[in-house]
Amino acid sequence: MPTSKDNPVSQSAEPVFRTADWHEREAYDLVGIQYEDHPDLRRILLPDTWQGHPLGLDYDQDRPQIATLREHANPLEGDHRSAGDSNTMYINIGPHHPATHGVLHVETVVDGEQVVDLDSDIGYLHRCEEQMCQQGTYRHQIMPYPDRWDYISAGLLNEWAYARTAEDLADIEVPEYAQIIRTMGAELCRIASHMIALGTFALDVYGDFTAIFMYAMRDREIVQNILEDLTGQRMMFNYFRLGGVVWDLPEPREEFFEKIRDFIDELPQALEEYHDMITSNEILQARTVGTGVLPPEVAKSYGATGPVARGSGIDYDLRRDDSYGYYDELDWDVVVEDGCDNFSRLLVRMREVEESAKIIQQCVDLLEDWPEDERNIQANVPRTLKPEEDTEIYRAVEGAKGELGIYIRADGTDKPARFKIRSPCFSNLQTLPEMSEGEYIPDMIASLGSLDIVLGEVDR
Amino acid sequence: MIGILKGMAVTLRHALDGETFTVEYPETAPEVSPRFRGVHKFSQERCIWCRQCENVCPNDTIQIVQDDKRNGEQYNLHIGQCIYCRLCEEVCPVDAILLTQNFEFTADTKNDFVYNKEQLKNVPWYKDIDPLNSRNPDRNAWIGEGEGEVDYQ
Amino acid sequence: MSLQAVLPDTISGLLGLEGILGDVVGGLVGAFLIANIMLIMTAFAGPWAKRKITAAFGDRIAVNRIGPFGLLTIVTDAVRLLSKELIVPEGVDRPAWDLAPMVIPFSALLGFAVIPMGNGIQLADPETGLAFAFAAASIASLGIVMTGYASNNKFSLIGALRAVASNIAYEIPLVVTAASVVIFAGSLRMSEIVAVQAEPLLSVAGVTIPTWFAFVNPFAFALFIIANLAEVGRNPFDIPEAPTEIVAGFQTEYSSVYFVLIYLGEFIHIFLGGAIAATLFLGGPAGPVLPGFVWFTIKIWAFFLFTQWARSAIPRLRVDQFLEIGWKGMLVLSFANLVLTAIIVGVIV
Ligand code: SF4
Ligand code: SF4
Numbered sequence: 001m002p003t004s005k006d007n008p009v010s011q012s013a014e015p016v017f018r019t020a021d022w023h024e025r026e027a028y029d030l031v032g033i034q035y036e037d038h039p040d041l042r043r044i045l046l047p048d049t050w051q052g053h054p055l056g057l058d059y060d061q062d063r064p065q066i067a068t069l070r071e072h073a074n075p076l077e078g079d080h081r082s083a084g085d086s087n088t089m090y091i092n093i094g095p096h097h098p099a100t101h102g103v104l105h106v107e108t109v110v111d112g113e114q115v116v117d118l119d120s121d122i123g124y125l126h127r128c129e130e131q132m133c134q135q136g137t138y139r140h141q142i143m144p145y146p147d148r149w150d151y152i153s154a155g156l157l158n159e160w161a162y163a164r165t166a167e168d169l170a171d172i173e174v175p176e177y178a179q180i181i182r183t184m185g186a187e188l189c190r191i192a193s194h195m196i197a198l199g200t201f202a203l204d205v206y207g208d209f210t211a212i213f214m215y216a217m218r219d220r221e222i223v224q225n226i227l228e229d230l231t232g233q234r235m236m237f238n239y240f241r242l243g244g245v246v247w248d249l250p251e252p253r254e255e256f257f258e259k260i261r262d263f264i265d266e267l268p269q270a271l272e273e274y275h276d277m278i279t280s281n282e283i284l285q286a287r288t289v290g291t292g293v294l295p296p297e298v299a300k301s302y303g304a305t306g307p308v309a310r311g312s313g314i315d316y317d318l319r320r321d322d323s324y325g326y327y328d329e330l331d332w333d334v335v336v337e338d339g340c341d342n343f344s345r346l347l348v349r350m351r352e353v354e355e356s357a358k359i360i361q362q363c364v365d366l367l368e369d370w371p372e373d374e375r376n377i378q379a380n381v382p383r384t385l386k387p388e389e390d391t392e393i394y395r396a397v398e399g400a401k402g403e404l405g406i407y408i409r410a411d412g413t414d415k416p417a418r419f420k421i422r423s424p425c426f427s428n429l430q431t432l433p434e435m436s437e438g439e440y441i442p443d444m445i446a447s448l449g450s451l452d453i454v455l456g457e458v459d460r
Numbered sequence: 461m462i463g464i465l466k467g468m469a470v471t472l473r474h475a476l477d478g479e480t481f482t483v484e485y486p487e488t489a490p491e492v493s494p495r496f497r498g499v500h501k502f503s504q505e506r507c508i509w510c511r512q513c514e515n516v517c518p519n520d521t522i523q524i525v526q527d528d529k530r531n532g533e534q535y536n537l538h539i540g541q542c543i544y545c546r547l548c549e550e551v552c553p554v555d556a557i558l559l560t561q562n563f564e565f566t567a568d569t570k571n572d573f574v575y576n577k578e579q580l581k582n583v584p585w586y587k588d589i590d591p592l593n594s595r596n597p598d599r600n601a602w603i604g605e606g607e608g609e610v611d612y613q
Numbered sequence: 614m615s616l617q618a619v620l621p622d623t624i625s626g627l628l629g630l631e632g633i634l635g636d637v638v639g640g641l642v643g644a645f646l647i648a649n650i651m652l653i654m655t656a657f658a659g660p661w662a663k664r665k666i667t668a669a670f671g672d673r674i675a676v677n678r679i680g681p682f683g684l685l686t687i688v689t690d691a692v693r694l695l696s697k698e699l700i701v702p703e704g705v706d707r708p709a710w711d712l713a714p715m716v717i718p719f720s721a722l723l724g725f726a727v728i729p730m731g732n733g734i735q736l737a738d739p740e741t742g743l744a745f746a747f748a749a750a751s752i753a754s755l756g757i758v759m760t761g762y763a764s765n766n767k768f769s770l771i772g773a774l775r776a777v778a779s780n781i782a783y784e785i786p787l788v789v790t791a792a793s794v795v796i797f798a799g800s801l802r803m804s805e806i807v808a809v810q811a812e813p814l815l816s817v818a819g820v821t822i823p824t825w826f827a828f829v830n831p832f833a834f835a836l837f838i839i840a841n842l843a844e845v846g847r848n849p850f851d852i853p854e855a856p857t858e859i860v861a862g863f864q865t866e867y868s869s870v871y872f873v874l875i876y877l878g879e880f881i882h883i884f885l886g887g888a889i890a891a892t893l894f895l896g897g898p899a900g901p902v903l904p905g906f907v908w909f910t911i912k913i914w915a916f917f918l919f920t921q922w923a924r925s926a927i928p929r930l931r932v933d934q935f936l937e938i939g940w941k942g943m944l945v946l947s948f949a950n951l952v953l954t955a956i957i958v959g960v961i962v
Binding site for chain 1: 463464466467470474491493494495496516518543544545546547550551
């Protein structure tokens with residue numbers, strides 16, 4: 001809802017969609033918009049003592065941030081908070097904790113071992129990626145950064161989010177051949193990303209860096225080698241360009257295809273092993289079935305997407321529902337599980353790996369037979385892009401964790417005036433209290449693992 | 461119970477087959493692809509001091525100092541902040557800057573991570589891979605070959 | 614039944630000392646020997662074997678840099694750990710906090726006093742040997758409670774409470790299962806339990822299978838091993854530590870020497886668990902060809918291997934499920950086992 005610059009006040013959408021809670025806090029924090037009737041309008045990404053709203057137009061970059069010692073008192077002050085109810089205990093889980101997958105701070109109130117109240121404190125990894133993108137040129141300088149949002153090898157998926165947005169903004173048509181390469185690369189990334197989700201989830205439930213984590217890493221390693229051959233880098237790919245990709249498949253092509261084929265052929269066996277070790281294990285089932293329950297209505301209200309939503313029986317996948325790339329030409333299925341619990345989120349990921357393998361298989365077949373003189377990997381794009389003033393655009397792709405959307409407002413220059421990232425992890429993490437209040441601490445940890453958040457994308 | 465036993469069987473199989481997938485670095489160096497992007501190599505002879513790489517670099521890693529006749533004096537790379545996006549290599553019209561396969565470099569302080577043109581020149585290739593060769597087939601897709609205004613300064 | 618002389622008597626006999634002096638010197642030297650044997654084993658197990666084994670399960674290369682097979686890692690690790698700063702957090706309850714790291718390894722070592730390790734290596738052989746071993750082993754939970762409450766850390770507290778809960782829940786099935794063996798053996802004396810198991814059970818094609826109670830009553834053996842895993846706090850029952858849930862549980866605040874002591878204590882505990890299991894169910898130091906002590910070592914290392922294997926392959930239970938299994942499953946089963954054994958023994962004998 002637009003507001004005026006002089007009086008930036010808007011109405012809160014929190015009562016309608018719970019997801020508005022965090023998103024409005026973020027807008028307040030970074031841009032400085034006030035929301036009426038918002039239940040809890042605090043800073044979310046920046047420290048509480050921060051002065052000013054850095055993405056606001058009137059923000060003075062050079063003004064020093066001065067916080068008095070009193071204001072800057074121990075940020076973990078809550079540690080000594082005396083709860084009114086003497087039966088409960090306040091615990092800081094994180095920012096440094098073996099199972100928070102990064103620097104996440106969960107302020108937890110427990111009653112014995114049961115979680116009574118929980119509040120995620122994020123922003124430890126905030127790098128102001130949005131501002132960095134606002135300072136980069138559309139044509140070149142933004143593309144390296146999406147790799148660094150969800151840095152767990154989901155790079156190409158993120159790059160695609162930016163590529164899609166900017167290409168639609170500047171009316172660039174991507175050659176079909178490049179689209180197939182993109183689709184293949186993106187699905188490889190999805191496999192790599194799901195593998196690590198699987199491994200770390202097992203890690204949270206098993207308790208040590210043990211076998212299953214290593215096996216997941218081993219299989220991810222193969223994907224990463226393929227991606228390295230393709231893009232030249234293992235995680236920070238910077239492989240997409242507006243209008244296509246930067247490199248054709250590596251020569252000799254047969255060898256490259258062979259590598260992918262080998263991987264796809266071995267995958268069912270590897271998955272079989274995972275099923276033997278994870279999903280068919282009775283203890284794991286006891287731990288995950290029926291815990292961390294996220295009913296579909298709640299998931300929708302919180303704007304959960306990706307495997308988290310699909311594990312709650314929501315049949316929503318942008319690859320199919322708002323098709324881009326080459327997906328609508330290929331034969332694959334959207335994976336949905338109705339369990340709403342940690343187990344079904346795990347299953348969704350494992351089955352999505354199979355679907356991705358199917359897609360890659362088809363892409364490889366297509367690429368192999370592609371006529372040699374039609375291998376056009378990049379459209380002609382002018383060296384400088386200057387979209388017209390006040391054009392706005394929002395486009396999203398199905399990232400590894402869910403709907404990764406980008407909003408750009410152009411101001412006639414070669415850099416975006418506003419660059420907003422709608423990160424799936426940010427919304428997904430918001431559901432954590434719903435999933436774990438009333439559950440045990442171990443289940444809270446398992447739920448957190450099953451959300452598969454990457455703090456780089458939550459905090460941006 | 462069956463599931464638990466299956467899991468134990470799988471792990472035991474892995475333990476007994478003796479296969480490992482980790483390598484003993486640095487004795488066994490990992491394979492890097494010919495496209496890998498590591499520390500830059502800079503060729504002073506080739507550079508025409510067009511400053512395109514400096515302009516394209518998203519985070520001001522490259523610093524070029526010219527005298528008043530636009531002859532190059534300094535070419536400094538703040539390698540510690542480089543994100544290895546390889547855009548500099550892509551825009552360079554004469555292949556004066558190339559990212560090698562070399563990822564093994566260390567320093568004690570941040571200041572040691574500023575490489576000048578001499579140091580950049582001496583960056584060794586990694587395992588004799590010549591990136592220029594390996595990149596040639598794709599060069600026509602790189603930035604600068606597309607139509608539209610080309611702004612050589 | 615003639616019992617072998619216990620180790621202190623042998624030593625004092627060798628030294629030619631008699632009377633009280635002989636008892637004291639022999640006892641001290643014997644205790645010193647056995648403690649060192651166990652410490653050497655844990656030194657192998659902790660920094661080296663554990664890593665090697667975990668790596669093998671995870672398809673990795675592990676410790677191989679220093680010395681043959683990386684064995685000298687043990688030395689470097691010891692130096693590294695001991696030279697670290699001992700951090701004493703604010704507000705710890707001093708005497709308890711300092712004592713706990715000693716209680717844990719010493720309680721485990723104490724348990725070894727009554728274990729017959731073969732070749733006459735046994736410190737003491739009291740009539741209540743088995744009860745003594747269990748009693749000594751469970752002193753460790755006292756140490757854990759001390760760490761938990763003295764650390765002034767909420768994760769430690771939760772860890773300690775979990776340790777107590779698990780100890781109570783699994784100690785009973787453990788002891789009750791052991792009691793079924795006692796019914797067979799008709800004695801609590803360790804050496805007698807071992808001796809009873811030496812008798813042949815049946816002969817198949819010239820190979821005599823002895824009456825090891827693991828063969829006589831495999832069900833009790835399985836129960837005992839499971840309860841033992843819980844007792845020594847290993848996966849899937851490593852609830853008191855549970856690194857991904859409560860950081861490191863009771864030992865969160867310990868560093869340097871204290872950490873080493875606790876860590877050692879845990880490994881000695883695993884070995885003690887293995888030793889009790891071997892004595893009760895696997896015929897103690899008995900075995901063909903090789904000398905008894907070697908067999909004994911093999912058996913306790915087998916148990917150690919088993920714990921590491923379980924650690925690699927089995928997920929951790931949630932604390933409430935864990936207790937549920939303890940109280941509703943293990944307890945009932947172990948009593949059923951005891952009653953059945955009693956009836957069978959009563960009928961047959
Ligand atoms: S690789 Fe990228 S960040 Fe590094 S110097 Fe080149 S353009 Fe700059
Ligand atoms: S783009 Fe190439 S030629 Fe131009 S200044 Fe940079 S290195 Fe030199």
